[in-house]
Amino acid sequence: MTQQRKAVALISGGLDSLLAAKIVQEQGIHVAGINFFTGFCVEGHTHAIRKRGQDKPKRNNALWVAEQLGIKLHIIDIIDEYKQVVFNPRYGYGANLNPCLDCKIFMVREAHLWCQRNNFDFIITGEVVGQRPMSQRKDTMPVISRRSGADDLLLRPLSARNLPPTLPERLGWVDREKLLGLSGRSRKPQIALAKRFGFEEYAQPAGGCCFLTDAQYSAKLADLWQARGSKQYELDDIMLLKVGRHLRPKPNFKVIIAREEGESNFLRGYRKHYLSIDSLSCPGPVALIDGNVNNQDIELAASLVARYGKGRDATEVEMEVRTPAGTGYLLTVRPLTPEEIPEQWLL
Amino acid sequence: MPVIRTQNIVAELSAGTLVEVVCTDPGALNDIPSWCRINGHRVVETRSSADEYVVILEVGEE
Numbered sequence: 001m002t003q004q005r006k007a008v009a010l011i012s013g014g015l016d017s018l019l020a021a022k023i024v025q026e027q028g029i030h031v032a033g034i035n036f037f038t039g040f041c042v043e044g045h046t047h048a049i050r051k052r053g054q055d056k057p058k059r060n061n062a063l064w065v066a067e068q069l070g071i072k073l074h075i076i077d078i079i080d081e082y083k084q085v086v087f088n089p090r091y092g093y094g095a096n097l098n099p100c101l102d103c104k105i106f107m108v109r110e111a112h113l114w115c116q117r118n119n120f121d122f123i124i125t126g127e128v129v130g131q132r133p134m135s136q137r138k139d140t141m142p143v144i145s146r147r148s149g150a151d152d153l154l155l156r157p158l159s160a161r162n163l164p165p166t167l168p169e170r171l172g173w174v175d176r177e178k179l180l181g182l183s184g185r186s187r188k189p190q191i192a193l194a195k196r197f198g199f200e201e202y203a204q205p206a207g208g209c210c211f212l213t214d215a216q217y218s219a220k221l222a223d224l225w226q227a228r229g230s231k232q233y234e235l236d237d238i239m240l241l242k243v244g245r246h247l248r249p250k251p252n253f254k255v256i257i258a259r260e261e262g263e264s265n266f267l268r269g270y271r272k273h274y275l276s277i278d279s280l281s282c283p284g285p286v287a288l289i290d291g292n293v294n295n296q297d298i299e300l301a302a303s304l305v306a307r308y309g310k311g312r313d314a315t316e317v318e319m320e321v322r323t324p325a326g327t328g329y330l331l332t333v334r335p336l337t338p339e340e341i342p343e344q345w346l347l
Numbered sequence: 348m349p350v351i352r353t354q355n356i357v358a359e360l361s362a363g364t365l366v367e368v369v370c371t372d373p374g375a376l377n378d379i380p381s382w383c384r385i386n387g388h389r390v391v392e393t394r395s396s397a398d399e400y401v402v403i404l405e406v407g408e409e
Contacts, residue, residue, distance in 0.1 A: 037351055060350065060374065063381040072386055077351050262373075265398060269371045 005173045006030045007155070008115055009124040010107060011073060012209040013061025015190050015202045016126030016158060021069055022197055023157040024124050027174050031124070033073040034114060035062040036107050038082045039238045040211045061203040068199060078110065079235050086212070087231045091143075096218035098210060100135040101143065108148035115153070122153040122168045129159045129183040138162070138183075158182045158190070211242060220246050220347045227251065227291070236273065240288070243267065246347040247304060253291025254347070255301045257308050272324050277305045280330065281318035284309020299333060306335035349375040350382050357388065357406050364406045365391065375400050383407075 009021035011033035025031045066073035085106050089099030104127075111123045127136050127144075135144070141163060145154045152166040155174065160166070161181030169176040182189050194202055211217040220241045225231045227248070240256055243263050248254040255277075258264040264286040267276070274288040275298065287305040289298065302319040311317035312335045322328040349370040357366060368379060373395070379402040380390045387407035394401050 037348075059381065060378045063350070063378055063385065066385045067381060070385075073382070075351050075354055075382075077355075266371075268398070 004028075004030055005122070005168070006032070006120040007122050007124050007168075008032050008034050008111055008118075008120045009071075010111055010126070011035050011062045011065050012126070013063075013065055013203055014126065014209060015187075015194060015199075016128060016131075018065045018068065018126070018199065018202060019190055019193050019197070020124050020126040020157045021065075021071065022199075023179065024155070024174060025069060025071075027178060029174065031069065031071050032118075032120070033062070033066045033069070033071050034111055035073055035075045036078050036082075036110065037075055038103075038210070039079045039235050040086075042209050042211060064203075074114070076110065076114070078106075081110075082106065083233070086233075094213065096213055096215050097221055098212040098218070100132065100213075101140055103210070104135045104144050105147045108144055108150050108154055112148055112150040112153065121173065122155055122166070123150055124155050124157060126158060127156045129156075129162045131183075131185055155179075211238075216347075217241055223248060223254070223347050227254070236270070240270070240290075244285075244287075245308070247341070247345040248347055249300055249304060249345050250297060253289055253293045253297055253301070255287050255289055255304055257287040257305055258285040271322055272326075274324060276322045277302050278320045278322070279306065279309040279311070279317065280320050282309050282311030282314065284311065284317075299331065302331050303333040303336045304341065306333055307338075307341065309335070311335060348372065350378045353379055353402075353404075354382065354386075357386075357404075360406045362406055362408045366404050366406065368402045368404070370400050371398060373400055375402060379404065 007024055007029050009017060009031050011017045021031050063073060085099055085102050089102040091101040094100050108123060115123060129136065129138050129141065145151055155166045155168050156163060157179045159182050160176060160179035162183055165176055168174045224233060224237060243266055244256045244258050246254055246256055256267065258267050267286045267288055270288055274290060277287045285305065285308050289301050298321055302321065306317045306319060314335065316332050316334055319331045319333055320328050321331050349368060349372050353368050376393055376395060383390050383404050389405040389407060390402060391405055392403040
């Protein structure tokens with residue numbers, strides 16, 4: 001009897017990883033999914049916070065993909081280990097603070113270790129030659145295989161026929177003829193394949209599945225590092241970078257202002273960790289102050305927050321300032337005018 | 348994070364154990380039931396209040 005071979009698929013939640021896993025599954029391979037939580041993932045809770053886009057399903061697409069495939073999904077927390085990838089990428093950053101090549105090497109390495117611990121035979125990714133300028137190039141794909149330690153146990157079903165045969169192909173675990181030879185940035189072949197498999201709905205996140213590819217997010221992260229004097233972050237820091245308007249009126253502090261009710265609710269959850277400001281006399285956003293501040297700074301922050309509330313045109317509005325310990329006091333401030341908010345404050 | 352924490356706790360529990368997950372992440376109301384479906388656990392109840400989301404699940408057989 002032929003041994004049932006087992007593969008672990010890196011599942012981001014996008015179309016490519018869905019198709020790559022499906023192609024191998026169709027060949028009778030047992031497939032399990034693995035998804036890495038770096039803290040920078042677009043999947044996760046961020047889409048659920050905001051009220052905007054209520055028409056779109058508020059779901060974790062990696063879980064959804066696993067359900068479509070009927071496979072188990074193992075979600076691995078790599079927040080701490082991943083920091084070194086972000087701080088010191090051997091192959092550098094992409095257009096923003098995205099260390100895509102190092103990231104892929106790291107994830108494939110982790111998947112390879114997972115395979116060894118769980119007696120799986122090989123690894124599947126949804127990579128396509130030429131699809132991404134940094135990590136998905138013909139010359140970088142062998143780098144990922146080699147530096148991750150996975151070597152020829154790493155199979156890219158969507159592009160396999162553009163690449164040298166891997167061990168699963170050479171040993172006949174999978175039929176190379178049934179794998180694809182996609183290349184380039186066009187999505188048409190993937191969309192056609194999805195249709196063939198009967199997947200009518202799937203996620204196609206613009207710019208990939210990571211906030212580090214986003215210019216504005218990267219600018220906020222760079223600002224955080226500059227303000228702290230070193231490349232450091234905790235999970236809460238990078239979560240908060242995804243939420244609200246971030247304005248830095250002075251080098252010693254920034255203000256995070258909710259843009260809508262969902263974000264206000266989310267920021268309220270951080271009131272035990274930061275000084276917070278709430279609008280009292282008029283409806284307005286919740287805001288957090290990140291940094292060491294004096295009374296003048298707090299007053300400036302409150303005036304700034306008032307600008308984004310319903311009382312923006314009032315002469316004065318009442319704001320409540322709360323300390324992380326829970327004590328609060330009232331502050332009457334004049335909302336700043338747009339002219340009083342220099343563009344460079346906005347991160 | 349609620350899914351990861353639930354996953355890690357459930358891994359230590361035996362079949363039939365009831366787990367109550369309380370969190371502030373509204374996405375958990377979709378994600379934990381989805382995670383349960385693919386991993387063979389049963390959702391007993393979901394509910395939400397102004398700022399808290401609760402999922403009760405029963406651990407399934409591995």
